[in-house]
Every structure is written in C-alpha cells, then in structure tokens.
Amino acid sequence: MARALQRIGADGETLVASYLEAQGIAIVARNWRIKEGEIDLVARDGGMLLFVEVKSRTSSRYGHPLEAITPIKALRLQRLALAWIATHDQWGADYRIDCAAVHFRSGLKPEVEYRAGVL
C-alpha cells in the first residue's frame, strides 16, 4: 500500500515536470532532499527559480489536495526554498513558490492544476 502511494506521488511529480517542460520551463532538480524536508521540483523559468510542491490524490474524499498544505507546511516550503538557494549559492535570484495538484481519476486522464506564486 505504502509503495503504491509513493508511486502515485512520483507519477504526479513526473506529470507536473512534463507540464512545465511543455511550457519551456527547465527542470533543475527533482526530489531535492535535506534533513528538514524535501522539495518536489526545482525549475528555472528564465531568470526566475520555481520551487514546486506537488500533491497527488486519487479521490477528493479528504478534501482538495492543496488543502493538505497547512500554514506550517507552507512555512517549511519557504525555508526549504531558501536552503536550496543557499546551498547552490544563488543569492539574489528571483524565486517563486508554486503548488500543483494532480487528480488521478480511474478511467480519466490525470488532471494537473497548477497555481503559481502561492506564498
């Protein structure tokens, strides 16, 4: 079960990555992980760094996927983004934190809902 869920998460991230690439946005890193947590996707849109949190769901029984991002988790995303910038010596770069929800529904094409600059 746990593995199946991981699979859904990974599939969602891949979908979002190709969604971004289709718009000419380069993926810089996937699943960048440090002790404090993980950034799902790091991308670069011209001069702008994008840090993307992806939430995948197969049903909306537990509410909208993005509702799972609580204020505490949102703050953690912010810290992780700064950590990435610090590690990669990108001080002064413009950056943005985005979220994406991926809905997997049986028999339907997965749907990507992308929200830019949520924080």
Next chain:
Amino acid sequence: MTLARTQSIALIGLHGELVDIEVDISDGLPGYSLLGLPDAALMESKERVRSALHNSGAQWPNKRVTVSLSPAWLHKSGSGFDLPIAVALLIAQGVVTKVNHDFQVIMGELSLDGSIKPIRGVLPALIAAQELGIESAIIPAENLAETRGLTRLKPIPFAHLSQVLQYLEEGVIPDVELKQPVLHVPEIKDLSEVVGQRSARFALEIAAIGGHHLLFLGPPGTGKTMLAERIPSVMPELSSQESLEVAAIHSIAGALVERQVDSRTPPFVAPHHTTTSIAMVGGGAHSIRPGACSLAHKGVLFIDEAPECNAGVLDALRQPLESGTVAISRVSGTITFPADFLLVLAANPCPCGRFNGRGLACTCSSVQIRRYMQKISGPLLDRIDIRSYVEVPSRVELSAIEPGESSADVRARVIQGREVAAERFKADSWKLNSRIPASQLRHKYRARREAMAFLHAELDHERLSARGYHKVLRTSWSIADRRGSTIPGLQDVQDAHRLREGSQIL
C-alpha cells in the same frame, strides 16, 4: 467573476448600519480569511458556510478566499452574515450570474445542511434598511412574522440556501411553508377580577392618566401584584410607531416569543427582585442587549418586593427615569436604548409583612420597619408621585357578587384624561402631567387660588417639602383631568397630597 459584493445590516443597539460583504477568490493555497472585526460567532461562519454550500449542491472554492466586511472599523457580531457571505461566494464563483442586488439586503444564519435559521434583531435591522432606501430583503422564513409592521421594504422569506440560489438565478420566489413561531404571550388580565380596593384602583387610574410612577404598599396576599399586572390593560393602546419601536427592542433581546410583533398592548415587564443591574438596564460583553427597563419601554416596569432588591439595582433606574433612555458603555462603544416606562414598585410594609392597621400582628421592631423602607433610596422614592396602601379586602368586598369595574371602562377615562392633557400641552414639549417642569408648575400650570393656599400652608407647617409640593401639583393635574375640571381645585390638590402620603382616599 472572482469578486462579488452583497449587503447586509449590522446592529449597534437599535441603530442599523449598512455593511458591504465583499468576497474575493484568488489563486493560491486554499484558505479563508475574514476581515472587518468579526466576533466569535462570525469567525465560525466559515465552517457553516462551507458545509451549507456542499449540502446545497454548490462547491466550496478550493482557492484563497478573502471575505471583507466594511466599514472595517465597525464591530460585527452574530451569525446573520452567514447567508450574505454564502451568496457572495456563489456570485464570485460564477454559480449565480444574473444578480441585481443593489437595493437588497441579505441576512440569515446557515445550518450545515443549508437550511436558513432565524436570527435576532431582524426587525430593527430592516427598519434601518428601509430608512436607507433598501427595497427588499432576503430573510429567514421564521423571522417573517416580525416584519409585519414594515411598509416600504419587502421582505422575502427563505427556508433553504438552494431556494435563494433559485431565486437569484431565476427570480422564483419560493413557496415557503411558514411556521408560525410559538408564542408565549401572557394573557391580558382584566381589572374586573380585582375585588374592592377602591383606593388602589383610583391610584392606578391616576398613575395611568398622568404617567406617574407608583408604589404599592401592603401586606402579602392583598393583591399588589394583581393590581400592577392590570395596569397595561387600562393604558391607551400604543401607536403603530410605538408598537414598532417596542417590537424592535424585543427583537434584539430575542424576546419576541413573549410578545406579538404588532401588539398594541403596552408591555408589562416584571423582573425578579434578585435581578442584577445589568439585566435591569441592559449590557453584555460583546453584543449589548437591552435590559428589563428597555423591554418595558412605553409600558410598565413592575418590581415586586422592591426593598429586597440588591443594592444599586433600583438606583440604576434613576438615569432612565430621568431621561427616558439608557446609555450603556462598553469597550466596543456606547449604545443608547429607549427606556420610557411607568415604574411600579410593590413592597411589604415591614420585613415580616404583617404590619397592617395598628400593626398588632407585626413582629418587627420599629427600627426594622424604618430600615426596611430605607432600602429604597431617597432619590428613587422621590421620583415616585403616588404611594398607595393596598389593604386586606373586607368581608363585604370579598362576598360581593358584582364584578369590579372593567379595564375597558377605566381605560376609556384614562384615554379621555390623556386627551385633555395633550390638548393643554399642545404648545409644550411634554405630553403627560408627570413631565411638567417645576418652573412651569409655579407659573403657567398653577392650581386654583384656594388650592395653592392649602399647599402653602402645608409648606409653612413643614408637612410638605418643596419637592413634594411640585409632585402634588403634578398629580393634582391628573386628578383634575380625571374629574373633568379645567384647573385643579382644592379637592384635587388635597387628594393628590393624600396620594403622595399614601393615606386613604374616597
């Protein structure tokens, strides 16, 4: 559309303020922020609105929702904003498209299943809306009964959020099954049930004619309460304006179950003697509610066992007795409620209650008896024009078969007396004899020469204070109106003097 606006009314006391409810839905993490000084009940609106939308077949926007209630400085309270927030959310989401809400206010609390629940203060809110030129209002169906007095504003009752949706989209006014609210209106009692008590009946009638505050003194079980309860039945009916004003106060207090909204009977309010001064004059930490003295506006405030009241409770009534209004100050501001009532106090003559006649049955010491009445403070007693001893009815009176004079007969005389007084005070700022200013009593509204001579003699013998002198004159005008004399004569003034002293008349 991601931005939408609806309107509602916020109440500050009896005064209503138009509130704009703006909803903005923007991209971002799902969240909800409510701006504009909401109180706890209003903060909880999010959860109610969310569930109500779900259960009415509409969607909650999983985006960043900002709700702003303006004017932003005004403290807003209560659950009545649920419905306007829900409607604004639906418009912002584009669920409702054809809206023309410029001349409409919305109010109502939402239940989780989407049904609309009644709220307090609908009547004063709609009166305010009407004055602001609002043409119609969406209100909870159960509140419809209290809007009967409105003339220019059309209230549209709804029982469920889905009906509101249908109305906004298609203009369909739903056929709502109106539940008549269960009323606990106390029955109106008639004066004919009172046996004997000629003296007290006279005092009561004079009090009703001139609006004189009244104190009934007497042993337990003689009928003080019985008499007081019947005072509203001999008072003139309220005008439609007064009736609306009284109903509005009851609406805020949530007391319209005890009073029919268009009732013309003056209210009768009888708080228990253990009541607090807050309950008496009004108050409350967050939303300020009217107290007993405002509920008794244009009617009778009856306090039984007045000397047993806690210190300060009766004295809290001094301001409303003086000004006819009560101003309550709290952190959130000062609110004024009308409180123009006839005060009726009842008291036993002594702590044991058996001091009657020569006081043979009484077990109290003379000091105790004196102290007992001192519990009603001097300044308050001073505002009471009439003192009436209610005696134990005699055997003859108790065995009488003929019923006493009915309320209707007495009321006819009261109305006549008040009309005479109103005619006399045409050019003045007051309408009742009890409101004649002292300066006018010494000049324009003097009694006949021999009557004035009697009063001056009483003054000289120190049997009457200067204050008492004015009070007696005021009461004598009411007695004169009752008897049809144009100016109070010696008999009228002497009777007024006896009424003040509490001795027997007739």
